[in-house]
Amino acid sequence: MRPGRLGVGVIGAGRVGAVLGAALRAVGHSVVGVSAISEQSRDRAAALLPGVPLLEPAEIVERCELVVLAVPDDDLVPLVRGLAELDHWQTGQIVLHTSGRHGIAALAPAAARGAVCLAVHPVLAFTGMSLDLARLTGAMVAVTAPAAFLPIAQALVVEMGAEPVVLSEEDFPVVGGILARVREDVDRSTRQALRRLAEADVEDPARMAGPLVRAVLENALAAGPERPATGLAPPDSPIE
Known part of the structure; x- marks a missing residue:
């Protein structure tokens, strides 16, 4: 490894964890172990x-200099607390979680044992496949950490080809919640439209709706938050 490379462990080989592990490995860090429970997660890790x-989570914490916690939001706090109760966290170890719901307060039990705690939330809709590595390049990543540790979080994000955006501990979960709602709303409305087109016997719903969906999103992003709707006719209006 090049100087400054870390031994990395990934707890949670879901769509996010496996991709971030692969991104860190691609820039020279050594991925020492990965924790994966379901068969799908094991396949993704492979x-x-x-x-x-x-490896088991406890083994990863014991062996690794950088631990990436990419577990579901509801599992994060109990996992960190449980590992602290078993006295696994180490002084100087870097602990990074990817949840958009929690700031660094979720890592308090690890911080109490001297760990360097970072919250790093990529603003992406992950598929868990290799194409996410290309999407990560240039993507925005929300980060928060104690001031002394922010450069570490920012450096890791930049190494993966993404762009860090520093948020306060208070704003981090607020922004994460907004972005989660955007992801869910766009996904739900798009899938609903595709189902209705299929029910209307449209042969290729995605091909028909794709240009419209992409154009609407691009127009809304270009218009910005202060401008009104772009003049699209409402759904029940005749097409001019």
Whole structure:
């Protein structure tokens, strides 16, 4: 490894964890182990992190200098607390979580044992496949950490090809919640439209709706938050 490279462990080989592990590995860090419970997660780990052994979370914490916690939002706090109760966290160890719901307060039990705690939330809709590595390049990533540790979070994000955006501890979960709502609303409305087109016997719903959906999103993003709607006719209006 090049100087400054870290031994990385990934707890949670979901769509986010496996991709971030692969991104860190691509820039020279060594992925020491990955924790994966479901068969789907194990398959994803094998595809994105070939050759990396499957380990228990406690083993990963004991062996790694950088621990990436990419578990569901509801599991994060109990996991960190449980590992602290078993006295696994180490002084100087970097602990990074990817949840948009929590700031660094979720990592308090690790911080109390001297760990360097970072909250790093990529603003992406992950598929858990290799194409996410290309999407990560240039993507925005929300970060928060104690002031002394912010450069570490920013450096890790930049290494993965993304762009860090520093948020306060208070704003981090607020922004994360807004972005989660955007993702859910766009996904739900698009899928609903595709189902209705299919029910109307449209042969290729995605091909028909795709240009419209992409144009509406691009127009809304270009217009910005202060401008009114772009003049699209409402759904029940005749097409001019």
